Amino acid sequence: MPKNKIDIKKTEDKWKSFWEKEGIYKFEGKKRKKIYSIDTPPPYVSGDMHIGHAFSYSQQDFIARFRRMLHMKDGEVFYPFGTDDNGLPTERFVEKKNRIKSKSISRAEFIELCLKTLKEITPDFIQDWKDLGISCDYSLYYSTIDKHSQKISQKSFIELFKQGDIYRKEFPTLWCTECQTTIAQAELEDMEKDSLFSTLKFKADGKDLLIATTRPEMLRACVAVFVNPKDTRYKSLIGKKAKVPLFNHEVPIIEDESADIEKGTGVLMICSYGDKFDVEAINRHGLNPKIILGKNGTMSIEGHEKYNSLRVKEARKKILEDLRENGLIEEQKQISHVVNVHDKCGTEIEFVPTEQWFIKILDKKKELVKQGKKINWHPEFMFKRYENWVNGLEWDWSISRERHFGVPIPVWICRKCNEIILPEEKELPVDPLQERKKCSKCNELAEGEERVLDTWATSSLTPQIASSLPAVKKTAEVKMPFSLRPQAHDIIRTWAFYTIVKSYLHEKEIPWKDIIISGFVTHKGEKMSKSKGTGIRPRQLMETYGTDALRFWAAGSKLGEDMDYHEKDLITGKKFITKLVNASRFVFMNLEDYSSGKRKPKKLEKLDELFLNRLNALIKSSTENFKRYEYSKAKSETEQFFWHVFCDNYLEIVKKRIYNEKGDKKISAQYTLYTSLLTILKLIAPIMPFITEEIYQTYFKKSEKEKSIHISKWPEEIKIPKLSKKEEGIFDIMIEIIAKVRHEKSIAKKSMNSEIVLTLERDFLEKLEEVIDDLKAVANAKEIREGKFSVEFV
């Protein structure tokens, strides 16, 4: 190691490849061992790692590394790594990269191409995680689109279908007319749009009935009119018919609480389907929908062919013109309102009835809340978000998608008798477009389902996917529930929720005992994002400050708390690295004649005992804190102890003893130095894996048996004689006196090394009797007298 600086990058590279070569994080899976299993979040394969990734993956790695060391004796950590890569963004990426349209080749061919492309880019992508020191066993790898995941996902589908938890139904779903696919609620984005709010003249009871709308193009699809039962203006109309302007068909006037008296004219037209509310209203009242909008976003109105083939906006314009010509518009104003658009293309979403596959969840809300309650949420309040989401559910889980690159829905449907044909488990994974099956009932050739599963339908099975990886199955049984799920809070309603759903439906079990939810990295209080231009790449930071410094920073806020990003905050970690290096170098400079590393003095000096007593308290509290996922507390306690107790005080006290003494007194100091430094390194190793490994390998390796600090045993309390309460206080008094002396020297503008005559009160002298030589040395006092406290310079 160079004098007082180390080449951060070189050091990191060295240990990274050492860990990989030596299989330090390898899951052995030997029988009868206790397994601490982690349901690692599979990052989405797109671009480089984001600072938010670095933040949350570091935090989960602290726990993984702590557990690995803690269970070294009796168990091990199961920490697999996956990537999430099926779905639309991958399709887009692959189309662009290969200059090909997915629709121009078969699904099987396109999937092959995607897989091939992913194979090329994934290693680089995963490298970011390795560089960050994330201690997964990367050989326990899955991708959510690989054969294994497909098999588990399809098996899940078949099982749930057989259990009656999956059904197929024609249902108006969120539809993007641009991408021509169903989309998930999670893919919606808000957008403020200007719109024309027109008040139209319906007829009821021979009089005008005014109704305001932003979607006049849907008039022909109007199937009812709602008024609030409390609204006296329209009470007499309830149960009667209203005549729709321009199209002149009649629709019922229905009383419904949902009609807002204050809004518009207080009368609400229900169309199939203008928005989500319409869908719900039509279902609730059992109305017959009239469909005029096609999947490609064009109109098709029987008997009114002049509007046909017009897109929504063109139709709106034309119909408004016609309404105006016929004097059917009472009033018009420009408004601005929020609409849902597809996050990928910005197109306003529509509700189009299509036949979709659903997983029943609405009938299980209570059970799902109960399941959630059985899991330990850290922080606890995150459970509330889960609970709110479940309680607010309005739809069953729609799992079919009109996409190409995804896990195929493993069914064939007989056109003749509508029978659904499932594959055998041993055939999985299957692509129903590639294989032919005959109907089991009428022996007709059945049609393969064209659609694929929602990506969450697969990623909700990560525990089942990871635990059944071939590499795992051979050596161990990783059981449900897993010990831990780490994730961020934005996907509680998706990933956490769907995973809980699946393991409830399959195993009647919770997927994990604990869940830890990390916060976000913010910039000036707001969530960082690429679109706001506040996305920050960790790579540059890792090179400038060191990966350990970045991780040190990530350990600076407690679990679930957001942290505002300031580059200067990385300086602290970098300084800490330097301090560790220097302190270690100094310790071992003084251990040159202390070869074995295990040599104990016949009797420990009192001061050393007092110091080790403090160290024991730190070990205890650090262990507890890590167990409670309070890594930030564990980190800051160790940080404080190392810097201010160990370096600023203990080292200063003991260095003179080592220089000047011989025999047991010296050995006591050396033993204490060796033991405490190694302990401190281990306590901070989960946070700073690189520098602790470097120091361990440089100095400790020859006398310690484990080949890496990361698979060494977590520190246990050091055996020292039990101290009385009175004795415990001595250490604080010692530090207090030292501080006072330093204060005097500082005021006098003298160097800390200047020689003094120290005068202490009798009470102090008595208490410090057993450590008086050490005090004398650290204060550089020629003599210590009894009397009123004073510091005289010689």
Next chain:
RNA sequence: GGUCCCGUGGUCUAGUGGUUAUGACGACUCGUUUACACCGAGUAGAUCGUAGGUUCGAUUCCUACCGGGACCACCA
């Protein structure tokens, strides 16, 4: 509009029914001492968002409000 989180020195953060309220960064003053100037010692800097309430006592518990944020809803 609903649910939830946060509001502590200039900045970022810890913490608690009674503490001289933590630490880091920054600032300032000293000090080159055989680990470290990416250092050491010291100093200044916080009425703990505001207003009430509970309490012998609140920064900590409760209520309201203000400010920031997240998720959801909002589409007539």
